[in-house]
Amino acid sequence: MRASRLRRWCLTVVGAVLAAGSLTGFASAAVPPPAAPPNHTLPANTRFYVAPDSDAAQQAVTDLRGGHPADAVTMAKLASWPEAIWLTDGTPAQVHQQVRTVMTGARAQHAVPVLVAYDIPLRDCGQYSSGGAASDAAYQQWIAAFAKAIGNARAVVILEPDALANLPQDCGATSDPTGALTAGRIADIHAAVTDLEAQPGTSVYLDGGNSGWQSVGTMAQTLIDADVQQSQGFFLNVSNTQPTDQSDEYGTWVSKCIWFATDGPSWAVGNADWCASQYYSPAAPNDGLPGDAVVQTDPSTWHWTDAWFDQNVGTPPAAQLTHFVVDTSRNGQGNWTPAATLYPDNQTWCNAPDRGVGLRPTANTGVPLVDAYLYVKTIGQSDGSCTRGTAGPGDPVYGGTTDPAAGAWWPAQALTLADDANPALTFNLPGGLSPSR
Structure with a gap:
């Protein structure tokens, strides 16, 4: 041409x-999406x-x-392409109006919005995305207004990224000495699940972290504590770059572990910590953690975890397994794996370079427990002013320039993510506009 x-x-x-x-x-x-089924599962043809x-x-x-x-x-x-809409602050009245505005737009498209509730107290352990409601009571009022604004329409709610994989007790050795802050966090999620799942068309997903973070048993137990079985399920990989197939496998293990510890054999009930983790191998017990000097997350060893689940869990009834969704907004090129000593702290989760947009959003995933692949993280928004453990203020990965603040639009990053998309980015337009026309 x-x-x-x-x-x-x-x-x-x-x-x-x-x-x-x-x-x-x-x-x-x-065509308009079908009516919400009783279990809030997304139909495969969801738009x-x-x-x-x-x-x-x-x-x-x-x-x-x-x-x-x-x-x-x-x-x-x-x-x-559809991306999630983030609701991050404001009064109950303000978030109610913001959600109503989105719901009106979605109704005009005969489409289902993906809404991210991101206002939990003590958000992000006070790091780049710190903030959140001033108290547990304030949050519960905020989320109640959020839920009411959805009403009877269909919606997907991604409930508080990092809220469960990064509990207050995980923020540091002295971050929650009495456990009160963590108990408040769990209570907030309980309240949110109750309010949101009361809406007939709302599919609620709780924070399940990602496959390179909490061990399978730890994440399963936290989700159980947070009432995941009263929700539609959990979400994985938000704002992260773990490959989709690894997220699918990790999520399946977490789901099986939830069943094992709640509806499984009597000897297993209450023992999610017995589940083999993604760090499991014959040479390392299942308590290995990310970053441990000996045990690292290594998918080449995951067959040992599969073998443990085959032997101890088997094939639970499909109807009793918890479903999940996966964020594919920037995992097209998989994980960024710099040399271990490249920087004092590689911060591989923070504005990882050259990652690319991943699989397109769809509720027709072909994976039994995966309800949808979604673009949850806004593609092109910064994770924060990463310094990789250096004196800063610049980011050495980007030539020493200072990354935009968390949540700020970064045009250069957006263009790189789009250019490096895998599969290659195309228009999401019916009827197809192509260069040959």
Whole structure:
């Protein structure tokens, strides 16, 4: 295709995608989603909500006006795919209105929104994404207003990323000496599950961390304590880069461990800590932890964990296993594995370079326990001003420049994630706009 023709096509596509209301128009071409089943499981043909004013959509306009049509098309491709909407602060009245606005937009598209509730007290152990409600009581009022705003419509709620994999007791040796803060955290999640699951079309997923973090038994027990069996399930890999197949396998183990410790044989009930972890091998007991000098997460040893579950858990009834969803927003190239001594603290979870967007959002995953692959982390938003344990303030991975604050839009990162997508990023448009037309 000649350059002039390509430029005209770029302008046509970006203009069509980003014209006022156009994304809503494209999405509404789909048939309305089926009614919510009693167990809140997402139908395989679920269509997720695409926000017409996303960061990527606005960046496409900026790039187009700035004379960068190729970048504009890339951002328009990204903007055509559904991403989660994060609700992170505000009063109960404010979050109620924010959720209602999203629900109105989703209704116009005949689509299901993915909402992230992210306002838990003592959020992120006071690190890059610190904040949250001022107290447990304030949070419970906030989440009740959140739930009420959803009403009878369909919605997916990703409930408080990092809230369970990173409990107050995990923040440091003296972070929760009496256990009161952790007890408050669990109570907050209990209250949230009760309020949200009371809505007939809401599918609630609790924090399950990721496959490179808490051991299988630890995560299963925390989820049990937090009432996961009263929710639709748990979520994995939010804002992380663990490969999808590894997340699927880890999540299956956690699900089986939840069954083992609650509905399994009598000798197993109450003993989630007996489950083999992803760090298990004949040479290392199942209490290995990430970063341990001897035991590291190594998928090549996972057959030992599979063997333990085959021998001790077998094949539980499918209807009794807990489902989960996986964030694939930036795991297209898998984990970033720098040399162990590259920096004092590699912070592999923080703005990992060259990762790429992963599998497209869908509720038709082909994996029995995986309800959906979703773009939960907003693609192109920073994790924080990472320093990799250096004196800073710059990030040595990015040439010593200072990364944007957590949650800030980072156009260069968004473009890299889109360019490195695996599979390659395409438009999510019915009828197909292609360069050959």
